[in-house]
Amino acid sequence: MAEILIDVIVAFLGGSLLLGLHRKIMARVQRRPGPPIIQNLLHSLKFFFKETAFPKTASMPFYVGIIFILAVVWIIGVIAGPVTENSLLILFGVYAVYKIVEHNAGSSSGSPYGKMSCVRAVLSAATELPLFAAIVLVYAKTGTMNIAQIISYQGVHGPLVASVPLAALMFFVLILAKSPYSPFAITKGKDLVTGYETEHFGVLRGFLMFSESVAWFVLCWLFLTVFFGPISVLWLVVGLIVIAVITGFINATTPMLSPNHSVMTLITICCICFVGTILMIII
């Protein structure tokens, strides 16, 4: 129990700081000073002490319940990932619930911005294709879905990023799609204010930001663990920072794609990488 609590706190703090670093890098690339790295963490904590307001048009208690489900689900993600190193399929399920929350947190408020975000979330379900394809390819290569066994496999055979690089690329595209201000972040486009988060205030926004920080940490941890094998804490930290730098640079220099282009780009990358990896495994 103590390990779970510690890991959740580490995931929240680590994720918040990494998102803060990501934002700082984007600002520096765009020749702005940007907020301090700790700003995202301060924002998250601040919302827990703000007054919580509920829209008159909201669907209650669904509007509140779905936010708490998101937080609980990502805590389960920490347990299935860093704590127990369980099945990859559970984390796939966790990610699917994340998509559901993106979809319904928006529509449950009655806001037109949330509703548009909701419809786009249905389209952006295409981001699950790279994740699904990457998991299947990792399974095809290692013969297991268990994260601990995948780590052991890499201890013997070397990092998977060397043997199935296109699968790693697919997973990285998923991380890129989930990063703030990403070219694929159509559910949070600026034309939708903050998308599905627009009508969530106070404690609810605090829980949303908590979940996003934990989600970012777990996804990056998963990428490094599954494709770079058994790595020490120091190399894990270095890897997390490198991911924040690369995604920050890409997001700072790339405009947001239209929903249709976003979906087609993701599906195209997924198809090319999937076929490429299958050929590499066969050959």
Added chain:
Amino acid sequence: MDFATLGGNLFGTIPFGDIVLYLTPFNLFLFAILLVFTIIIAISNTETQVEATFGSLKNTNVTVGKKEFKQRRILSIICGIASAGAMITGDLFNFTLFMALVGILNIGIVSSVKQVSVLDSAFNYGLIAMMCSLPLFGGAAIILAATGTLSLSILSSMPASPMVIFGAVLILLGVLGESGVAPFFASKAEMFRTAGSPFLVIIHLSSLFIIIRAVEILLLVLL
């Protein structure tokens, strides 16, 4: 391929003849999440959707009427229970039945909505779902004919013959169409434009979770 390799440590099994329900963290997680969502759907009101009115500065409030609310809520609850059943079943035919039921219920949940674009979308999705029921059940029938069983626990221990692989491909095609995910999602997205968020969630949730379960089943059968 055994269950533990895919879904984590096996907590236990519930045998019904040759059909064995197996309880892994993966199956229990999906099952529990679906039940939680079903309970929340059962106790939630619907939102009032605010839309801009063209040609004026007024807003239009779109609400769900009482009769429509009752119809959609009961269909959503049944859809949640059917999806939860699909998460935990140990029988391939039961899975395809749950999948077909979820496809029908998804259309039913939006069929009482009085918006032309939503009904058009539901109609298009219905056509695809109907067409894909043939490969869905056909795939299961081919696997039964090739192996003599539909029990996933037995199928997981048998080598995959060419006919089993063919049947599995048909099931995948059927599940993709019935659940309306990529590349068929374009026919389904418009269904989500209507009010009634708690009911729409189960349409999306059931599709995604059934796809995840289908991946597990196909890996069990093929490897």
